Amino acid sequence: MAVREVAALDVGVDTSAVTPVRRQRRLGGLFVASVIWIALVGLGAIFAGLLPIPSPTEMDMLGKRALPSAEHWLGNDVLGRDVFSRLIYGGRISLTVGLLAPVIGVTVGGALGMLAGYFRGRFETIVTGGVDVLLAFPPLVFALAVTAYLGQSILNITLVIGILGIPAFTRVARAVTLSLSEREFVTAARALGATHSRILLRELLPNVALPLVAFFLLGVAVTIVVEGALSFLGLGVPPPAPSWGSMIGEGRESLDIAPWLAFLPAIFMFLTVLAFNVIGDTLRALTDPRPGAL
Amino acid sequence: MTQPLLSVRNLSTRFRTDRGLVRAVDDVSFDVAPGETLAIVGESGSGKSVTALSILRLIPDPPGKIESGEILFEGKDLLKLDDAGIRAIRGDRIAMIFQEPMSSLNPALTVGLQVGEPINLHRKTVWSKALDKAAELLGKVRIPDGKSRLNSYPHQYSGGMRQRVMIAMALACQPKLIIADEPTTALDVTVQAQILALLKELTREANSAMILITHDLGVVARYADRVAVMYGGRIVETAPARPLYKSPRHPYTRGLMASVPRLDGDTGRPLVPIEGQPPDLASLPAGCAFALRCKDATERCHRERPPLVESARHHFSACWYHERLAA
Numbered sequence: 269m270a271v272r273e274v275a276a277l278d279v280g281v282d283t284s285a286v287t288p289v290r291r292q293r294r295l296g297g298l299f300v301a302s303v304i305w306i307a308l309v310g311l312g313a314i315f316a317g318l319l320p321i322p323s324p325t326e327m328d329m330l331g332k333r334a335l336p337s338a339e340h341w342l343g344n345d346v347l348g349r350d351v352f353s354r355l356i357y358g359g360r361i362s363l364t365v366g367l368l369a370p371v372i373g374v375t376v377g378g379a380l381g382m383l384a385g386y387f388r389g390r391f392e393t394i395v396t397g398g399v400d401v402l403l404a405f406p407p408l409v410f411a412l413a414v415t416a417y418l419g420q421s422i423l424n425i426t427l428v429i430g431i432l433g434i435p436a437f438t439r440v441a442r443a444v445t446l447s448l449s450e451r452e453f454v455t456a457a458r459a460l461g462a463t464h465s466r467i468l469l470r471e472l473l474p475n476v477a478l479p480l481v482a483f484f485l486l487g488v489a490v491t492i493v494v495e496g497a498l499s500f501l502g503l504g505v506p507p508p509a510p511s512w513g514s515m516i517g518e519g520r521e522s523l524d525i526a527p528w529l530a531f532l533p534a535i536f537m538f539l540t541v542l543a544f545n546v547i548g549d550t551l552r553a554l555t556d557p558r559p560g561a562l
Numbered sequence: 563m564t565q566p567l568l569s570v571r572n573l574s575t576r577f578r579t580d581r582g583l584v585r586a587v588d589d590v591s592f593d594v595a596p597g598e599t600l601a602i603v604g605e606s607g608s609g610k611s612v613t614a615l616s617i618l619r620l621i622p623d624p625p626g627k628i629e630s631g632e633i634l635f636e637g638k639d640l641l642k643l644d645d646a647g648i649r650a651i652r653g654d655r656i657a658m659i660f661q662e663p664m665s666s667l668n669p670a671l672t673v674g675l676q677v678g679e680p681i682n683l684h685r686k687t688v689w690s691k692a693l694d695k696a697a698e699l700l701g702k703v704r705i706p707d708g709k710s711r712l713n714s715y716p717h718q719y720s721g722g723m724r725q726r727v728m729i730a731m732a733l734a735c736q737p738k739l740i741i742a743d744e745p746t747t748a749l750d751v752t753v754q755a756q757i758l759a760l761l762k763e764l765t766r767e768a769n770s771a772m773i774l775i776t777h778d779l780g781v782v783a784r785y786a787d788r789v790a791v792m793y794g795g796r797i798v799e800t801a802p803a804r805p806l807y808k809s810p811r812h813p814y815t816r817g818l819m820a821s822v823p824r825l826d827g828d829t830g831r832p833l834v835p836i837e838g839q840p841p842d843l844a845s846l847p848a849g850c851a852f853a854l855r856c857k858d859a860t861e862r863c864h865r866e867r868p869p870l871v872e873s874a875r876h877h878f879s880a881c882w883y884h885e886r887l888a889a
Contacts, residue, residue: 452666459618459660460653460680460731470679474670 299550302543309540313360322350324357325508333526345515345529346522354510355536361504361511362540365426365495370487372430373437378480380434381441386449386468396442399435407432411503420506425498429491440483444476478552485548489541496537512537566593566634567771568617568739573631575609575616578624584843586612586626588795591870594739599765599772601786601803603779603818605840609795610775611661614741617773618656619648636738654684657732659761661744663724667716673700673727674712680734699730703760722753726760733764740765741773746781758785779822783807791815794841794851797870801877811879811887814852850881858883 312319328334328348336343342352384395411428418424448454449472457471492512498504499513507514512533519530575587587609594600602610615621616628619640633640635656640648652658657680660666667676677699678692687695693712700708703726716724725745732740742761746754762785765772774786782789783803790800791814799812810816817836824831838855847853853863862882873884881887 452660452662453668455615455620456658456660456666456728456731457668457679458620458652459658461649461651461683462653462679463649466683470671471668475668478670 296550298546302546305539305543306547309359309536310363312356313363316353316356316360319356321353321356324349324353324510326350333522333529342532343526343528346518346526349508349510351515351529351532354515355512355533358510358512358515358533359536359540361422361509362492362495362537364422365429366488366492366544368426369429369491369495370433370437370484372427373433373487374480374484377434377437377439378441378476381438381443382445382468382472382476384438385442385445386464386472392442395438399438402432403435408501411498415503420503422505425495425504429494429498432494433487433491436487437480437483441476441480444479445472448472448475482548482552485544485551489544489548492537492541492544567596567598567636568594568773569632569634570613570617571632571634573613573616573633574629575612575621575626576629577626579844581844585795585846586843587616588846590631590792590795590797592790592797592800594771594773596738597766597769597771599762599774599785599787601774601776601782601789602792603776603782603789604792605777607840607843608792609843610792611743613792614658614743614773614775617741618652618658620658650684653680653737654735655737656739656741657735657737659725659728659732659740659742659745662748663721663728664748666728667724669716672713672715673719676716677712677727677730677734680731684735695734696730699734700727702733702764703727703730705730721749722757725749725753725757729757729761729764733768733770736768737770739771739773741775743775744777745774746778747776754781761785779818791818794846795843796851796880797878798852798880799878800870801874805874805877809888811873811877811884812852812881813856813858813887816887817855 322339326349328344330348332344332346332348334344334348342350342355345351345354380395380399384392410432411425414424414428454467454471457467462471495504495511496513496516499511500517502514502517504513505511515533516530516537519526519528519533523530570593571591573587573590574585577584577586590609590613592600602613604610612621612626617633617635617640619628621628628641631641635651640651643651667673674693674696677696678689681687681692681695682689685692697708697712700711705711705723705726716727719727728745732742740761745761746757749757758781761772774781776782786803788800788802789806790797791806791812792798793814799806799810799815801811806815807819810819814836817834820834821836823833836855841847841851841854847864849862849864849866850856850859850868853859856863860882866882868880868882870878870880871884873879873888879887
């Protein structure tokens with residue numbers, strides 16, 4: 269009888285104490301603003317073709333560096349192209365590359381890291397060695413080599429940045445898996461007769477996924493900057509397609525007379541990167557199971 | 563005696579460490595009869611947990627390795643099974659309960675998914691049915707309102723409730739043998755008794771045998787049918803629980819009993835600790851491992867290792883002077 273009573277008491281204490289604490293973790297204005305910004309840029313990128321904006325590549329030779337007007341909301345660039353429209357279309361490239369490249373990193377790197385951290389042994393040695401080699405390889409040379417041989421395209425840029433991102437994800441996944449594999453629930457799962465694949469997918473993956481998702485969002489932010497840098501250097505998507513990085517590069521030539529041509533895309537990039545970082549940090553804080561679980 | 567359910571013969575498990583080869587379990591033999599509760603008692607580092615992990619071949623290899631021996635379970639040598647064979651035994655025929663209920667449950671999965679896991683795994687039951695069974699099992703381990711608690715996460719449970727969940731998982735496939743590795747060490751004293759009583763009741767109901775690993779002699783006295791005392795990776799004394807308490811025939815067992823308070827008999831008796839440290843398993847002495855701490859050790863004890871011999875009916879002791887101790 270005593271057993272029943274104590275157990276019932278546990279239930280009462282637990283539910284009343286735990287639930288409100290979880291609710292109290294508020295999201296904050298910065299997070300909401302970040303989500304709204306990403307949503308706006310994202311929707312703009314998806315529906316750019318349907319929006320009532322001028323073509324991003326149509327040149328108006330009489331309106332070079334024109335100031336904002338009703339027709340051109342943010343003015344024109346050096347070649348008389350609509351800046352606002354180019355910012356929207358540029359977001360398309362930044363977001364495509366920014367989201368797809370870390371997907372390559374998180375899948376390949378996450379899988380390699382988990383396998384290395386779980387099975388250890390020779391496989392781990394090979395993986396960590398390979399990761400170190402990839403880290404030591406100069407990224408710009410790699411990007412140059414790929415674009416020189418395979419040509420400049422969104423796909424190639426994505427592949428280059430994606431592959432360069434694998435080592436970081438591998439390391440995170442391996443470190444988390446290593447520490448989790450020491451925990452008793454993995455031994456407990458083995459004691460229940462679970463296979464390696466079942467332990468990896470059911471026991472470890474849900475725990476590794478949380479830090480990886482947070483890291484993924486930070487990866488998106490970094491990738492957008494890297495894509496911008498590559499485009500700034502002329503290694504990104506080929507002109508006349510707009511990209512925030514190439515816009516900054518083109519705007520650099522008229523910094524003295526029309527500084528907004530470089531600053532507007534820079535601000536867009538800054539806000540987008542900041543928003544991804546804020547969302548990533550907030551999600552990590554929200555989903556981190558460690559304080560509650562241990 | 564009936565055919566034993568589990569028969570461990572000359573089991574030796576070693577670990578390769580920086581300090582050399584550690585004989586964590588050295589030539590250990592014991593039997594467990596169907597439905598029986600065997601307690602394995604010993605200090606930290608005496609090899610009792612490694613013995614338990616060795617039975618299910620859960621020793622991390624490397625650095626550990628089961629060097630020799632046989633583990634006969636229902637007539638099959640578990641050490642000779644292939645990976646799939648031992649997986650079919652784990653969790654189905656032999657289940658294990660661990661010391662730390664805090665870390666033995668996966669923090670990212672709901673309790674329902676974890677309790678249903680062995681049923682889904684071994685009985686190939688569809689998940690909806692496995693979850694029904696899980697709710698039923700939670701009721702069995704006295705977690706009220708099991709159905710709605712299936713969706714809770716482990717961190718929403720208290721330590722005692724988590725250990726109940728572990729018991730539910732262990733019982734899921736009605737195993738013939740449950741190995742409980744210090745199941746109550748991490749729990750509050752008040753909860754310990756409840757958990758052990760529950761464990762005992764449920765194993766009796768299912769007619770399962772149990773190996774109860776503990777360092778708590780009080781636990782042993784109440785719940786075990788038979789006791790094996792381990793020291794320095796070996797069994798130094800084994801006997802049915804009652805005779806072991808009444809007349810221990812190994813100085814180490816005597817020392818253990820003198821060092822814990824007893825509520826029966828002489829309550830004013832002072833507690834006598836065992837002097838010295840447990841032996842270093844990497845460099846065990848040639849003679850009796852306990853000789854260095856034994857007050858009555860002679861030259862022979864330091865020179866020769868005493869074998870485990872039957873001192874009285876069903877009462878085995880590994881001491882040269884077991885007869886003198888009995889007197």
